[in-house]
Amino acid sequence: MLTTLRPYTKVVEVGxxxxxxxxxxxxxxxxxxxxxxxxxxxxxSTNDEFIVYLSSIPGLTTPQTPNAPVxxxxxxxxxxxxxxxxxxxxxxxxxxxxxxxxxTVYCDSAITAVVTYGNIHVGNPLRFxxxxxxx
Numbered sequence: 001m002l003t004t005l006r007p008y009t010k011v012v013e014v015g016x017x018x019x020x021x022x023x024x025x026x027x028x029x030x031x032x033x034x035x036x037x038x039x040x041x042x043x044x045s046t047n048d049e050f051i052v053y054l055s056s057i058p059g060l061t062t063p064q065t066p067n068a069p070v071x072x073x074x075x076x077x078x079x080x081x082x083x084x085x086x087x088x089x090x091x092x093x094x095x096x097x098x099x100x101x102x103x104t105v106y107c108d109s110a111i112t113a114v115v116t117y118g119n120i121h122v123g124n125p126l127r128f129x130x131x132x133x134x135x
Contacts, residue, residue: 053079
């Protein structure tokens with residue numbers, strides 16, 4: 001299956017022990033409900049965990065402090081954890097009904113988050129034959 005993406009990227013400073021809400025917007029400044037999100041982190045302490053959680057899915061209840069321990073039978077937060085600095089980006093591929101136009105990033109240390117987002121679409125392989133291949 002051939003997929004396409006028009007990526008948008010922003011670099012955001014995340015203060016130590018601070019939840020930072022990052023709006024996902026297109027180049028016109030409008031909210032862009034996205035089904036693909038990638039977050040990489042630089043800075044922070046070695047092997048410092050950062051958390052990306054989805055705070056804008058309609059009807060979803062997410063803990064306000066996703067880093068706090070919870071009981072084993074409690075619900076987890078809707079998101080993903082990564083390791084700073086820049087071990088490897090974390091990626092979220094969402095269902096169409098779960099597109100989000102904002103995410104929240106948290107880390108115990110101050111980090112710089114590099115967020116790439118957009119919408120992955122299934123491409124038309126026949127149409128790719130119409131594109132110039134160059135000479």
